Amino acid sequence: MLLVAITPSYPVAAVLQSTFYTVFILFSGFMIPQPQIPEWWLWLYYLCPTSWTLNGLLTSQYGDIDTQIMVFGEAKTVVAFLSDYFGFRHDQLPIVAVVLIVYPIILAFLFAFCIGKLQFQKR
Structure with missing residues (x-):
């Protein structure tokens, strides 16, 4: 919604959304920790x-488990794996x-501000 509010038309926002989604997926910390x-x-x-959502999900569900797992050929606890590989700490x-x-x-504040202040209509 914010992207639609800051662009002059819906088609421009539709084109830009693929770029934003790609960046969000690439830098979420899942593909590249x-x-x-x-x-x-x-x-x-x-x-x-x-990235914050992935951090919250993995940390809240697995961040306090001290069970040994086999990761990349070595035994680690789940807590150590999350800390070493993803950088997540409980x-x-x-x-x-x-x-x-x-x-x-x-x-939401930026969306409301941009909808109210930005005018792309030409008279």
């Missing part, structure tokens, strides 16, 4: 809402929750 993303692209990882779960609550509020 956060520790493997180069430092100069890490800001986009933290800006992407799907003690950061409150921060993730706050970001996931604040993110839609910011997007």
Whole structure:
């Protein structure tokens, strides 16, 4: 909705949405985990809402399990795997929750602001 609000027409927003979806999927931390993303692209990882969602889902469900699993040929606990491979820690779960609550509020505010202030009509 925000993309439709900041572009002059719906077809332009439809074209741009594929770019935004691709970036959101690429930098969500699922295909390329956060520790493997180069430092100069890490800001986009933290800006992407799907990375926070993935962090919250995996951390809340598996972040406190100390069971040994076999990963890449070595035995690790689930907690150690999440921390080493994805960079997710269970003690950061409150921060993730706050970001996931604040993110839609910011997007809704920006949408309302852009709908009210941006005028693309020519007279």
